[in-house]
Amino acid sequence: MSTKKEKGMNNQAMEPLAIGIDIGGTGTKYGIVDKVGNLLFSGEMSTKKHLTVEPFIDELYLCLAPFIEQAGGVGRIKGIGIGAHNGNYYKNTIEHAANLPWKGIIPFGKMIEDKFKLPVVLTNDANAAAIGEMMYGAAQDMHDFIMITLGTGVGSGIVANGKLIYGHDGFAGELGHTIIIPDGRYHEGTGKHGSLESYASATGVRLNALEFLEKSDKPSLLRKIPKEKIDSKQVHDAAIEGDELAKEIFDYTGKILGMALANFVMFSNPEAIVLFGGLTKAGDYILKPTRDYMEANLIQVFQNKVKILVSHLKESDAAILGASALVWEMK
Amino acid sequence: MSTKKEKGMNNQAMEPLAIGIDIGGTGTKYGIVDKVGNLLFSGEMSTKKHLTVEPFIDELYLCLAPFIEQAGGVGRIKGIGIGAHNGNYYKNTIEHAANLPWKGIIPFGKMIEDKFKLPVVLTNDANAAAIGEMMYGAAQDMHDFIMITLGTGVGSGIVANGKLIYGHDGFAGELGHTIIIPDGRYHEGTGKHGSLESYASATGVRLNALEFLEKSDKPSLLRKIPKEKIDSKQVHDAAIEGDELAKEIFDYTGKILGMALANFVMFSNPEAIVLFGGLTKAGDYILKPTRDYMEANLIQVFQNKVKILVSHLKESDAAILGASALVWEMK
Numbered sequence: 001m002s003t004k005k006e007k008g009m010n011n012q013a014m015e016p017l018a019i020g021i022d023i024g025g026t027g028t029k030y031g032i033v034d035k036v037g038n039l040l041f042s043g044e045m046s047t048k049k050h051l052t053v054e055p056f057i058d059e060l061y062l063c064l065a066p067f068i069e070q071a072g073g074v075g076r077i078k079g080i081g082i083g084a085h086n087g088n089y090y091k092n093t094i095e096h097a098a099n100l101p102w103k104g105i106i107p108f109g110k111m112i113e114d115k116f117k118l119p120v121v122l123t124n125d126a127n128a129a130a131i132g133e134m135m136y137g138a139a140q141d142m143h144d145f146i147m148i149t150l151g152t153g154v155g156s157g158i159v160a161n162g163k164l165i166y167g168h169d170g171f172a173g174e175l176g177h178t179i180i181i182p183d184g185r186y187h188e189g190t191g192k193h194g195s196l197e198s199y200a201s202a203t204g205v206r207l208n209a210l211e212f213l214e215k216s217d218k219p220s221l222l223r224k225i226p227k228e229k230i231d232s233k234q235v236h237d238a239a240i241e242g243d244e245l246a247k248e249i250f251d252y253t254g255k256i257l258g259m260a261l262a263n264f265v266m267f268s269n270p271e272a273i274v275l276f277g278g279l280t281k282a283g284d285y286i287l288k289p290t291r292d293y294m295e296a297n298l299i300q301v302f303q304n305k306v307k308i309l310v311s312h313l314k315e316s317d318a319a320i321l322g323a324s325a326l327v328w329e330m331k
Numbered sequence: 332m333s334t335k336k337e338k339g340m341n342n343q344a345m346e347p348l349a350i351g352i353d354i355g356g357t358g359t360k361y362g363i364v365d366k367v368g369n370l371l372f373s374g375e376m377s378t379k380k381h382l383t384v385e386p387f388i389d390e391l392y393l394c395l396a397p398f399i400e401q402a403g404g405v406g407r408i409k410g411i412g413i414g415a416h417n418g419n420y421y422k423n424t425i426e427h428a429a430n431l432p433w434k435g436i437i438p439f440g441k442m443i444e445d446k447f448k449l450p451v452v453l454t455n456d457a458n459a460a461a462i463g464e465m466m467y468g469a470a471q472d473m474h475d476f477i478m479i480t481l482g483t484g485v486g487s488g489i490v491a492n493g494k495l496i497y498g499h500d501g502f503a504g505e506l507g508h509t510i511i512i513p514d515g516r517y518h519e520g521t522g523k524h525g526s527l528e529s530y531a532s533a534t535g536v537r538l539n540a541l542e543f544l545e546k547s548d549k550p551s552l553l554r555k556i557p558k559e560k561i562d563s564k565q566v567h568d569a570a571i572e573g574d575e576l577a578k579e580i581f582d583y584t585g586k587i588l589g590m591a592l593a594n595f596v597m598f599s600n601p602e603a604i605v606l607f608g609g610l611t612k613a614g615d616y617i618l619k620p621t622r623d624y625m626e627a628n629l630i631q632v633f634q635n636k637v638k639i640l641v642s643h644l645k646e647s648d649a650a651i652l653g654a655s656a657l658v659w660e661m662k
Contacts, residue, residue: 086632096631144499158598160498165491167600168475169636172491177630178594182512190630263509267489267598269498299508299521300427301417305500 016078017071019064019118020324022125023047023084025099025152028056029316030064032071033324037136039317041067053102053111061115079119080112081326083128083319085155090170092122098189099153121326125149125319127164127173129276129311130157131329132322138274138309145270147311148175148261150279153189154197154204160268176201180260200257202278205232209249220245236282250282254289261290262297265306276311276318347409348402350395350449351655353456354378354415356430356483359387360647361395363402364655368467370648372398384433384442392446410450411443412657414459414650416486421501423453429520430484452657456480456650458495458504460607460642461488462660463653469605469640476601479506479592481610484520485528485535491599507532511591531588533609536563540580551576567613581613585620592621593628596637607642607649 015035022029024047031042043063050056068074086097092109094100109122130147133139139147143162149155154176158165165172176197177190184194185207198204209230213222221238222230222245238246261273279286291308298306313321348371352361355378362373374394381387399405417428423440425431440453461478464470470478474493480486485507489496496503507528508521515525516538529535540561544553552569553561553576569577592604610617622639629637644652 142499144503160491160496160503161494163492165475165599167491168473168602169600169632171632172475172598172600174597174600174630174632178597179590179628180513182590192628192630259510259513263594264598266505266509267503267595268496269500269503269505271499297510297523299505299523301500301502301505 017076018078018324018327019068019080019116020128020320020322020327021060021080021082021112022128022319022323023082023094023100024125024319025085028060029320030060031317031320031324032064032067032077033321035328037321037325039320040071042317042320043067048101051101053106053108056102057111057115060112064116074117077118079121079327079330080116081128081323082109082112082120082122083125083323083326084108084122085125086171087122087124087127088170089121089123089127089166092120094122119330121330123164123166123326124155124157124171124173125322126155127157127166128322128326129155129318130159130164130173130274130322131325132313132318133274133276133311134159135325135328136321137313137318138311139272142271144268145272145274146175146264146268147274147276149277150201150257150275151277152202154201158268158270160270175260175264178260178263180256180263196256196260200253200260200279202232205235205249205253205279206230208253209235209246212245212249212252216245216248218245222246232279232282236285239282239285247285250285251289254286255293257286258290258293258295259297261294261308262302265294265298265302269302270306272307272309274309274311276313277315280310348407349409349655349658350399350411350447351459351651351653351658352391352411352413352443353459353650353654354413354425354431355456355650356416359391360651361391362648362651362655363395363398363408364652366659368652368656370651371402373648373651374398379432382432384437384439387433388442388446391443395447405448408449410452410658410661411447412459412654413440413443413451413453414456414654414657415439415453416456417502418453418455418458419501420452420454420458420497423451425453450661452661454495454497454657455486455488455502455504456653457486458488458497459653459657460486460649461490461495461504461605461653462656463644463649464605464607464642465490466656466659467652468644468649469642470603473602475599476603476605477506477595477599478605478607480608481532481588481606482608483533485532489599489601491601506591506595509591509594511587511594527587527591531584531591531610533563536566536580536584536610537561539584540566540577543576543580543583547576547579549576553577563610563613567616570613570616578616581616582620584610585617586624588617589621589624589626590628592625592639593633596625596629596633600633601637603638603640605640605642607644608646611641 181194512525
């Protein structure tokens with residue numbers, strides 16, 4: 001721990017802190033955050049090596065305990081915020097999360113509460129990210145916006161009237177699973193056809209690329225890469241080199257994403273849509289067609305009003321910040 | 332005015348009343364409503380015969396003035412609630428309403444306020460209907476539901492966290508214009524392709540019927556009706572007679588509506604979807620396929636949870652009740 005950090009902490013000795021935990025399919029990030037979004041301590045551990053949840057929680061506790069001590073002890077911590085795929089805000093559970101090793105309905109919040117002796121708030125990872133953007137990121141001072149995370153999958157968090165929409169059962173904001181192409185591409189995780197996630201995630205861009213390579217006989221840098229190795233980063237690299245097919249792949253992805261965003265705008269009329277995650281690194285190759293096709297599908301009253309923003313939070317910190325931000329919303 | 336009504340009014344002499352006005356493309360309904368939803372006075376006048384808005388407001392005032400007098404004078408009225416196509420809640424305007432004779436952006440709320448000397452709240456007709464359902468109808472005590480009006484067009488009002496979603500610009504809930512079939516049927520009013528309204532409105536069912544009659548050579552009672560006279564009621568009548576093609580037309584309509592409802596569920600995870608309007612009269616011919624296709628497109632966490640309800644408010648009163656209910660929500 002640096003002297004600088006110690007000093008900072010002494011200056012605000014009475015201020016409460018929050019723990020943020022982001023549980024991903026591969027790794028789990030955790031940290032201790034102050035109210036203005038400074039990440040005082042942080043670390044990462046493996047999620048997938050724990051096939052059952054109890055040893056996972058034991059290891060998480062061992063990782064966090066010394067940080068809690070250094071931060072001034074458990075009395076200094078207001079609570080623990082957790083973001084996890086299929087996390088349920090009302091029940092503090094993780095339910096049927098396809099990307100986690102633990103199956104069924106897990107009373108995760110209660111288990112963490114018992115272990116850490118701290119109040120816990122839990123929601124899905126994209127909802128946590130939305131709260132993070134509202135407190136520290138691109139959506140500050142916004143009352144109506146939609147957060148879309150474009151990673152391996154597509155997640156979302158929706159804020160309306162200044163509040164996150166959790167819905168009646170706590171699962172609102174599964175926009176990645178909305179159907180955009182009826183009877184379209186099969187999604188292995190859900191068994192459904194034509195969902196946004198099947199086309200506009202990193203996985204989707206890879207599948208779009210394979211389809212374009214097969215359908216067209218246009219020359220392309222991508223043809224030099226073994227099929228099993230093609231991913232969205234390589235499509236981006238090819239586009240930078242001027243590869244026409246790579247640009248067409250992003251245009252197609254942006255067409256589907258833009259159409260979906262138009263539908264979301266006509267639902268909740270947000271001030272902005274904040275995009276986050278790996279796919280946004282492709283910049284205007286993906287953003288320009290997305291904007292164009294969104295506008296093309298909007299009816300007049302919505303046209304040229306809704307901003308598409310890219311999150312400027314550091315990807316490694318954003319998930320922890322978002323999860324910790326849930327704590328400040330606790331009653 | 333009946334003695335019964337006078338008595339009722341004397342008993343609650345101190346209770347404020349609200350005026351509700353529903354402005355439709357053809358007619359305008361108005362009435363005076365008490366806080367528990369009793370329609371004390373009501374009437375209807377033509378909308379479309381007034382090509383400009385000023386004489387329309389003059390006539391509306393002449394219609395309502397004697398009712399206001401009988402209700403105890405203007406001091407007894409808390410305010411006026413108005414539902415109108417493309418009504419904007421924040422600006423009290425009606426903007427570019429395709430089905431009204433008045434073009435452009437009309438400061439309708441302000442004009443009514445000046446004429447009646449009463450505070451005015453204005454929103455789109457489907458939002459007003461949603462508030463009406465929440466106060467007096469199928470959505471009582473619900474905090475998260477979606478109202479869908481299936482009439483000549485498709486309108487919607489969305490309630491989340493117990494509040495209507497107006498969105499950043501006041502136009503949220505245009506679900507009839509969400510794209511369900513990419514590059515699908517052209518919509519004359521908007522110039523867009525494949526919107527829900529193009530398929531699942533009364534107009535849409537008529538077009539579905541014409542398409543089915545042309546594509547198939549199945550015998551059908553509908554073939555005896557001149558094409559220009561086929562409407563959703565006749566498709567319903569034929570279905571009741573056991574007409575297979577008519578049932579297929581409703582199945583197709585329900586497939587598209589069900590897919591759209593699944594998308595809306597994955598957005599805001601409502602407790603129920605309340606359907607209202609002419610198309611619901613087709614009962615299970617439309618409701619059963621709608622439910623089935625909705626469930627088929629939902630991911631696991633939403634399945635078998637969301638109720639599809641049909642509004643039980645009397646259609647002629649519901650619009651006035653909904654508009655008047657806005658007044659009780661006024662600050």
